[in-house]
Amino acid sequence: MPTIDPAALTADLIRCPSVTPEEGGALQLLDGLLTDAGFACTRVDRGGISNLFARWGDKGHAKTFGFNGHTDVVPIGDEAAWTMAPFGAEIKDGVMYGRGATDMKSGVAAFVAAAIDLVQDAPPSGALILTITGDEEADALDGTTALLDYMSAENEQMSVCLVGEPTCPNTMGEMMKIGRRGSMTAWFTFKGVQGHSAYPHRAKNPLPAMARLMDRLASHELDQGTEHFDASTLAVVTMDTGNPATNVIPAECKSTVNIRFNDAHTGAKLTDWMQTLLDEVAAETGVEIEMIVKISGESFITPPGALSDLVAKSVAAETGMTPELSTSGGTSDARFMQHHCPVVEFGLVGKTMHKVDECVPVEQIHQLKAIYARILKDYFA
Numbered sequence: 001m002p003t004i005d006p007a008a009l010t011a012d013l014i015r016c017p018s019v020t021p022e023e024g025g026a027l028q029l030l031d032g033l034l035t036d037a038g039f040a041c042t043r044v045d046r047g048g049i050s051n052l053f054a055r056w057g058d059k060g061h062a063k064t065f066g067f068n069g070h071t072d073v074v075p076i077g078d079e080a081a082w083t084m085a086p087f088g089a090e091i092k093d094g095v096m097y098g099r100g101a102t103d104m105k106s107g108v109a110a111f112v113a114a115a116i117d118l119v120q121d122a123p124p125s126g127a128l129i130l131t132i133t134g135d136e137e138a139d140a141l142d143g144t145t146a147l148l149d150y151m152s153a154e155n156e157q158m159s160v161c162l163v164g165e166p167t168c169p170n171t172m173g174e175m176m177k178i179g180r181r182g183s184m185t186a187w188f189t190f191k192g193v194q195g196h197s198a199y200p201h202r203a204k205n206p207l208p209a210m211a212r213l214m215d216r217l218a219s220h221e222l223d224q225g226t227e228h229f230d231a232s233t234l235a236v237v238t239m240d241t242g243n244p245a246t247n248v249i250p251a252e253c254k255s256t257v258n259i260r261f262n263d264a265h266t267g268a269k270l271t272d273w274m275q276t277l278l279d280e281v282a283a284e285t286g287v288e289i290e291m292i293v294k295i296s297g298e299s300f301i302t303p304p305g306a307l308s309d310l311v312a313k314s315v316a317a318e319t320g321m322t323p324e325l326s327t328s329g330g331t332s333d334a335r336f337m338q339h340h341c342p343v344v345e346f347g348l349v350g351k352t353m354h355k356v357d358e359c360v361p362v363e364q365i366h367q368l369k370a371i372y373a374r375i376l377k378d379y380f381a
Helices: 006-014 026-036 105-121 144-153 206-219 267-285 306-319 362-380
Strands: 040-043 051-056 064-070 095-097 127-133 160-163 175-177 182-191 233-240 252-261 288-297 324-326 343-345 359-361
Touching (some): 006 026, 026 105, 026 127, 064 105, 105 127, 105 362, 182 206, 206 233, 206 267
Parallel strands (some): 064 127
Antiparallel strands (some): 095 359, 182 252, 182 288
């Protein structure tokens, strides 16, 4: 089997219109390539989501390197705003354009190419597992979680895992992720009594209660950061009444906050804290307040050690940069993999992900394959 060109594979994947939850042909393409290279591939579809599990080598091997990535992409938005075809994978001045070019079809292509080269040219003493999902950009209910459920049922086990998300802010090689902050959202509904604004004593205005609670939440310092994490943040992201009238006190209003939290907290403890403030404001104002909370993921950390050293050494060898060990950014599917085995993330520069004219320098795709190839070679050495 010839050496896989990661840029050509990236282009082929971009041409698959795999906007969540559509598979778009991306996993089918990877299934064929990996099967031809000797990987045992299984589709792990659930809840209308397509996922792919691929293993090379003996099942249950004590030295099993895992990779996690996704082929689904976010919607293109206003197609007229794109200067290149969103699913065209056109190359201009050495840069490839298309939805998923950065996040993260290039990362998947680079690892698949490196893995196939390894097992074809120098079969390792160990095993490789790839888990590729089609549900990272949406609710992530039936993506990597489905793959992990399948692995548990089949007694499949990774020793370590690399997630190929874009991790570098500006320069290739400058950052890797050894953890992520937790993320949670709380929706509040404030219920009062509608009335005429000239007779406020005959109404019960929910708006002051909303303003009071939002101010108390947003003004509170959650922490000042921990050893590996920046300070936690709480942002009020919307406050709505839907009231166009100037002479009517509304009966109801709503607000939403989003919290990104470090390892000083858990989602449950933050929920309890918000409930305490909610109860205080409700008692002070007489306004009924309801709260619904969704915890998207808890914070986690893979302590610096053998896995992060392995990745950092390979990155430095190929880029000349020693990557910063970071926990910044949003959530990723590493939040699920961390329950299975030690996990770190390393990938491309992510400046254009989710943007119009998302793009990646072709040179970086080849560089990423070289980094992944070195990681695999050194791991199995």
